[in-house]
Amino acid sequence: MQMMMAGARTRTTTTMMTTTTTTMMMLRRVWIPVLILMMFGITGGEERTWNTEPAYETQGVNVTVIEGKSAILPCSVHDPTSADNKPVKVVWTDQWSTILTFQDNTIIDDERIHVDHAFAREWNLRINRVKYGDQGIYTCQVNTEPVISYTVHLTVVVAPRLSNDGTGGMLEVMEGSKAELVCNATGIPAPTITWFRKTADMGERRESEFCTGTSIVRRYSSFSQRIGEAGQVLVIHNVTRFCGGIYECVAENGVPPSVRREIQVKVKFMPKISLPSKRISTQKFY
Structure with missing residues (x-):
């Protein structure tokens, strides 16, 4: 009887731990993008105004890369500070509106993706070991009001295989x-x-x-x-x-x-x- 009760307690504890882990993962998926949007200043609250809006130094471009190589998607922002001398916030998203990076931080669970921010104006998205499935449209966004968006079309080519x-x-x-x-x-x-x-x-x-x-x-x-x-x-x-x-x-x-x-x-x-x-x-x- 004691063994049965111990087994039941173990199963209950395991179930609770699994439920807690699943809940935390769901909260992480839901709240991280929401928190980023709140920090991004596009939650519908107080409108933000700029004396001089940041502008993109680079225009929309097509980037072609060979599968297995590294792709660098350019995003260069002129005057990367707001009117109150605070740095702008930059987010990269993919064609499904998935948030990939926020500032220097990688949000998506993909070690191949990160931001190259060697200079204040550069927010280039780097994708290492590119796969054919990475092909598509990527968007670099700056938290102006309204939001300024800049798109890069990534094309992945594949060498012949027999x-x-x-x-x-x-x-x-x-x-x-x-x-x-x-x-x-x-x-x-x-x-x-x-x-x-x-x-x-x-x-x-x-x-x-x-x-x-x-x-x-x-x-x-x-x-x-x-x-x-x-x-x-x-x-x-x-x-x-x-x-x-x-x-x-x-x-x-x-x-x-x-x-x-x-x-x-x-x-x-x-x-x-x-x-x-x-x-x-x-x-x-x-």
Whole structure:
């Protein structure tokens, strides 16, 4: 009986602690923004007047950054003090009106975000290790009456990536059939995929004339022959034994680095026997 009562008290205590923690988290979520708005001077109380309103030295801009890098969203305020020589208050919000920072303090629970305030006029928002989901419109606000807002549009671009095709870089095909080489790539903006056939010497280049191909371009220390059209799938119709070799797909979208993959094509064909032509003399010897 005592053990049952002790267990009940433990469950009750645990429930109370969980409820208290949840309540504190809810209060924090509700009251922190309210307190900031009260400090910001936009709660509907006494109107604030300014002899000279602060003005933005920077205008609305577009900022483009590569995923994984750091983004700096500029916000420079001219005359960063009010008429009574008190510093203005600056808040950064995102496109969902979530308060990110207040003055030098980060409000949102994201260690990647903070304010660069090296100089009195600068209130730049820094986002480290940018993710594609960070893309959007950010607003820098100053507590004038009415509030002055300045927006920055953040665009995040993503370098090309190649997905695993499950072939292990090897494709076997019968002579006379159709070969399909696949190179799936993602990125923002969408990457362009170009195909090349790698050839090491003049002999291989002569043989490649019996397979689909176009002009030859110089790449690395060997030669490569441009194959087909740009796209994720390279189709070679009516494969011949001369189509075997190493093919390479290159994905590029203007965001470094570009990525490439090699695929070795092996062509299976029936044996062919050829005999050298020899002259046999029919002259009779006496």
